[in-house]
Amino acid sequence: MKTETILVHGEQSFDPVTGAVSVPIYQSATFRHPALGQSTGYDYSRALNPTRSSLEKALALAEHGKYGLGFSSGMGAVSCLIKLFKPADHIIVSADLYGGTYRLFSEYYEKYGFSFSWVDTSDFEQVEKNFTPQTKALFIETPSNPMMKVSDIRRCADFIHSKNGYLIVDNTFLTPWLQNPLDFGADFVIHSGTKYLAGHHDTLSGFIIHSNEEAEKTLREIQMSEGATLAPFDAWLTLRGLKTLALRMEKSSRNAGQIAYWLRKNPAVEKVFWIGFPDHPQYELSRRQSRGFGGMISFYVKDASIVPLILKKVSLILFAESLGGTDTLITYPVVQTHSAIPEAMRLAAGVNDRLLRLAVGIEDAGDLIADLEQALKV
Numbered sequence: 001m002k003t004e005t006i007l008v009h010g011e012q013s014f015d016p017v018t019g020a021v022s023v024p025i026y027q028s029a030t031f032r033h034p035a036l037g038q039s040t041g042y043d044y045s046r047a048l049n050p051t052r053s054s055l056e057k058a059l060a061l062a063e064h065g066k067y068g069l070g071f072s073s074g075m076g077a078v079s080c081l082i083k084l085f086k087p088a089d090h091i092i093v094s095a096d097l098y099g100g101t102y103r104l105f106s107e108y109y110e111k112y113g114f115s116f117s118w119v120d121t122s123d124f125e126q127v128e129k130n131f132t133p134q135t136k137a138l139f140i141e142t143p144s145n146p147m148m149k150v151s152d153i154r155r156c157a158d159f160i161h162s163k164n165g166y167l168i169v170d171n172t173f174l175t176p177w178l179q180n181p182l183d184f185g186a187d188f189v190i191h192s193g194t195k196y197l198a199g200h201h202d203t204l205s206g207f208i209i210h211s212n213e214e215a216e217k218t219l220r221e222i223q224m225s226e227g228a229t230l231a232p233f234d235a236w237l238t239l240r241g242l243k244t245l246a247l248r249m250e251k252s253s254r255n256a257g258q259i260a261y262w263l264r265k266n267p268a269v270e271k272v273f274w275i276g277f278p279d280h281p282q283y284e285l286s287r288r289q290s291r292g293f294g295g296m297i298s299f300y301v302k303d304a305s306i307v308p309l310i311l312k313k314v315s316l317i318l319f320a321e322s323l324g325g326t327d328t329l330i331t332y333p334v335v336q337t338h339s340a341i342p343e344a345m346r347l348a349a350g351v352n353d354r355l356l357r358l359a360v361g362i363e364d365a366g367d368l369i370a371d372l373e374q375a376l377k378v
């Protein structure tokens with residue numbers, strides 16, 4: 001089946017008992033056993049819940065994996081996955097990535113003895129250079145957040161596999177509609193379902209998708225033990241979001257392309273980062289490993305002093321954290337998504353006080369451009 005169909009139907013898009021065409025919200029913490037030693041397969045919702053299971057199966061199919069695990073947020077998924085590793089293990093991580101992931105690793109997991117190297121993984125030589133005998137995994141975001149650098153999934157996978165490690169890809173930005181990292185050798189895919197998958201700025205969710213039978217046992221155990229599992233109603237909202245993912249991604253990507261070219265010509269703008277420009281350094285790589293460019297754009301304005309004005313003047317575009325929903329959002333990474341990253345590292349990655357990030361929604365592109373035009377006029 002094609003991805004569009006999988007996103008709408010999942011494994012089974014109706015309830016086998018009642019025929020309900022919307023997967024029911026099984027708002028039950030616990031499940032009755034018919035007799036000792038008998039079970040419907042469900043005991044307690046921290047372990048398994050039917051609404052969550054439907055979603056987990058749909059996402060596993062969409063990402064070309066065997067298994068899917070649903071969490072109460074993207075960070076819940078990341079935290080669970082890192083527990084596959086042990087203290088003294090070393091992980092190479094994209095330097096330019098979601099600030100919350102940086103905070104979790106550097107402030108918490110380092111305290112427990114894990115070690116991380118923050119590397120520009122779009123430059124493969126840097127990956128090789130930072131490998132140590134303790135390195136057990138590569139954790140990449142591609143395209144990266146917010147500088148839109150693209151890492152070579154196949155090359156990273158081949159390298160880390162030759163060293164018996166795992167490749168983890170955070171695929172939040174492109175979603176299974178535009179990129180399937182498992183097809184290029186990744187071992188685990190992470191999603192913040194809060195973003196494109198759910199898609200309406202109304203719920204948090206997170207996922208791990210993979211095909212490793214042995215790891216599946218451990219991950220289920222960790223998920224169940226920690227309890228950061230996805231609630232039935234939030235699972236249902238994410239399932240509903242998935243049904244329109246393909247349509248929303250197409251529209252959002254098209255809008256982003258129009259806005260990126262428009263921004264390039266605006267006199268207040270110095271540089272635009274969008275992976276769809278043919279002169280983007282990894283344009284050919286994107287064409288090989290993804291099927292589109294997504295809805296994310298970052299840009300430098302020439303003068304940092306106009307940033308507060310822009311953020312105040314946008315009216316249709318909302319000044320808010322997050323991305324991936326129906327509504328276009330503008331973010332100031334320095335004070336929002338990337339505030340947890342130390343200044344020197346942030347600046348080295350290019351995240352300075354002149355950088356703004358646009359998460360383009362599905363409104364009319366002309367209306368969005370008109371809003372940007374009046375906001376950028378100083």
Ligand SMILES: *Cc1c(COP(=O)(O)O)cnc(C)c1O
Pocket residue numbers: 073074075076098100101141145170172173191192193194195204205206
């Ligand atoms: C938002 C985000 C996360 C964290 O997800 P939450 O659902 O907010 O916990 C992780 N990675 C990326 C790329 C994100 O954008």
